[in-house]
Amino acid sequence: MIEWNEQHLMLQDAVRKFVDTEIKPNLEELEHGDTPPYDVLRKMVRTFGIDAMQRMRFEKQIAREKALAASGDGAVAASEPPRKAVEGDGDTMGPALQLIPIIELCRYCPGMVTAMGVSAGLTSAAILSKGTIRQKEKWALPLLTLEKIGSWAITEPGSGSDAFGSMQSSAKRRGDGYVLNGSKTFITNGPYADTIVFICKLDEGNEPRERKILHFVLDRGMPGLVQSKPLRKMGMHSSPTGQLFLEDVFVERERLLGESEDAAGRGGRAGAKATFSMERSGVAAMALGIVSQCLELCTEYARTRVQFGRPIGEFQLIQAKLAKMEVARMNLQNLVFRQIELSAHGKGMSMAEASACKLYSAGAAVEVALEAVQLFGGNGYMAEYQVEQLARDAKVLQIYGGTDEIQISQIARSLLSH
Amino acid sequence: MKILVPIKRVPDPQTNIAVKPDGSGIVTDNVKFVINPFCEIALEEALRVKEQQGGAEVVLVSIGPKVTQEQLRTGLAMGADRAMLVVAEEELDPATAATVLKKIVEAESPDLVLAGKQSIDDDANQVGQILASSLDWPQATFASKVEFSADKKEVTVTREVDGGLEQVAFALPGIVTTDLRLNEPRYASLPGIMKARKKELKEVPLADYGVAGAAKVKTHKMAPPPKRSAGRKVETVQELVGLLHTEAKLI
Numbered sequence: 091m092i093e094w095n096e097q098h099l100m101l102q103d104a105v106r107k108f109v110d111t112e113i114k115p116n117l118e119e120l121e122h123g124d125t126p127p128y129d130v131l132r133k134m135v136r137t138f139g140i141d142a143m144q145r146m147r148f149e150k151q152i153a154r155e156k157a158l159a160a161s162g163d164g165a166v167a168a169s170e171p172p173r174k175a176v177e178g179d180g181d182t183m184g185p186a187l188q189l190i191p192i193i194e195l196c197r198y199c200p201g202m203v204t205a206m207g208v209s210a211g212l213t214s215a216a217i218l219s220k221g222t223i224r225q226k227e228k229w230a231l232p233l234l235t236l237e238k239i240g241s242w243a244i245t246e247p248g249s250g251s252d253a254f255g256s257m258q259s260s261a262k263r264r265g266d267g268y269v270l271n272g273s274k275t276f277i278t279n280g281p282y283a284d285t286i287v288f289i290c291k292l293d294e295g296n297e298p299r300e301r302k303i304l305h306f307v308l309d310r311g312m313p314g315l316v317q318s319k320p321l322r323k324m325g326m327h328s329s330p331t332g333q334l335f336l337e338d339v340f341v342e343r344e345r346l347l348g349e350s351e352d353a354a355g356r357g358g359r360a361g362a363k364a365t366f367s368m369e370r371s372g373v374a375a376m377a378l379g380i381v382s383q384c385l386e387l388c389t390e391y392a393r394t395r396v397q398f399g400r401p402i403g404e405f406q407l408i409q410a411k412l413a414k415m416e417v418a419r420m421n422l423q424n425l426v427f428r429q430i431e432l433s434a435h436g437k438g439m440s441m442a443e444a445s446a447c448k449l450y451s452a453g454a455a456v457e458v459a460l461e462a463v464q465l466f467g468g469n470g471y472m473a474e475y476q477v478e479q480l481a482r483d484a485k486v487l488q489i490y491g492g493t494d495e496i497q498i499s500q501i502a503r504s505l506l507s508h
Numbered sequence: 509m510k511i512l513v514p515i516k517r518v519p520d521p522q523t524n525i526a527v528k529p530d531g532s533g534i535v536t537d538n539v540k541f542v543i544n545p546f547c548e549i550a551l552e553e554a555l556r557v558k559e560q561q562g563g564a565e566v567v568l569v570s571i572g573p574k575v576t577q578e579q580l581r582t583g584l585a586m587g588a589d590r591a592m593l594v595v596a597e598e599e600l601d602p603a604t605a606a607t608v609l610k611k612i613v614e615a616e617s618p619d620l621v622l623a624g625k626q627s628i629d630d631d632a633n634q635v636g637q638i639l640a641s642s643l644d645w646p647q648a649t650f651a652s653k654v655e656f657s658a659d660k661k662e663v664t665v666t667r668e669v670d671g672g673l674e675q676v677a678f679a680l681p682g683i684v685t686t687d688l689r690l691n692e693p694r695y696a697s698l699p700g701i702m703k704a705r706k707k708e709l710k711e712v713p714l715a716d717y718g719v720a721g722a723a724k725v726k727t728h729k730m731a732p733p734p735k736r737s738a739g740r741k742v743e744t745v746q747e748l749v750g751l752l753h754t755e756a757k758l759i
Contacts, residue, residue, distance in 0.1 A: 097581075097585075097702075100578075100585055100696055104695040104696045139697035139698045183702060187701075
């Protein structure tokens, strides 16, 4: 893929129009008024028929898995990763159609993409890759269509980058089920989530480092589960972030993803890591949206802002900033094209490549957005100008989904392991 | 029911238009083109009729350069069934466009032609009317509401006229042109965009319609409107009234 085709541009156009009418006029409220982003997101998903497409795709996948299960080899069916059975036919439409709304939303509201991505992406993917058919039907489908909002809960006050090593949240067997305890923080959608994938360690009285990692599905309002109010943060205000507190929450075995403690290969650490890899690859599209918007705003400003008797775009120091932004935009677009192309051929990025991709994308977004603030000068520091928001929003790309430092160590590990 | 919707490719009304230095037209480099907003409203209405009646065929037609395919594809993605492009590199005047459309109507024999009341580029507001008279069909322009009788043989149209609303009714076939407040056009959806790839988009050269050299109206020169000059502050009401008399000659 070397450029957007006519259909891609048609969707880009339609989503841009939607953003202009539905999001731009409400930006103030979404960014500074604690208005949850879900109604607008649901409207978008319905308007563009994304929900219908997700449902269709889901039903196809479930039918295939059921057929496999019926053919006698249930174990094979259950361990089949979700989309592996589909051979990519080289058609870029599917993957492009998923990324274009992300890019367009990020021009105004990167937080919305975070809220949507964690719910319809991360949380549902965790259930789809580890759950049984019954669990997928019950919990994954409503997340894919945004009918329900999901959270993927891994981070804790004492465990961030060292997610599994320092994890305190625990599950203990009791009767036919488990008793869950622990607290989670920085959980996207936490305050409003209907469905929560809670990641914890099975406490069998053994060494914490050796404990199995289990994933449970929780529903809003379960006895013992408390969801906090939104936390105040630097940016991404349109994405509500919160804390979760679990005190002796009893769950039946049917809430354990995979309904087996030994789903290690697809559950456990490897499963969570696969989810990270997916989270990382979405960052290039987000960065592309932020950078494109900054560049557009800056170009216009450089043309119209007059100082010393001429438009500031005539000064070479301003030109250098614009040129660097354009280089970043081109690089990001190529990364997005590569992702689309890989996905069209039924392939994904390796963990190391996804890390490299995220490291570059996040850095480019932060650099460009801060330079955009600089180019706007005093105006850029004012909340009235959009670059101020984008600069605050961009920063988290270097932190969530694995910090820059973690990405670097993963790239290096992969390089040195041969 | 078959509905024919003629659409026109025009510059996006949101973009700033610059006139070429020689006055021969507007600068089209880097200008985004869209379906004329009134035509888009006509298409939306046709799609709603199709949905309400549980089956009507919506046929799009446009006259314009080959790139008009983009606008037709968008129309197909919104839900039209098939499209036809009369490829014309030169600009046609309203009467010539109506002549081409008349031949298409005669070949397609639709029950209804739903068109925009005017295009936002030349603002002629003539094609629908000329087409109706040359076909000797009934017409209702500036529609703000379109309703069909139970047997779908008659249409009642509410028109926005000076000082109020007027209702007219006629037996099909006929022509309705749409005003701004008729509806709000939908977005092209994801499944719509996917399906549009497989829908028919037929191209016919303008030469097939034998209208070469028929244009009676030609654009001679375009010029940007004069820039508004700065206002002036006056000290007293008397001074203002005086200037309105002597300079502005308004009173």
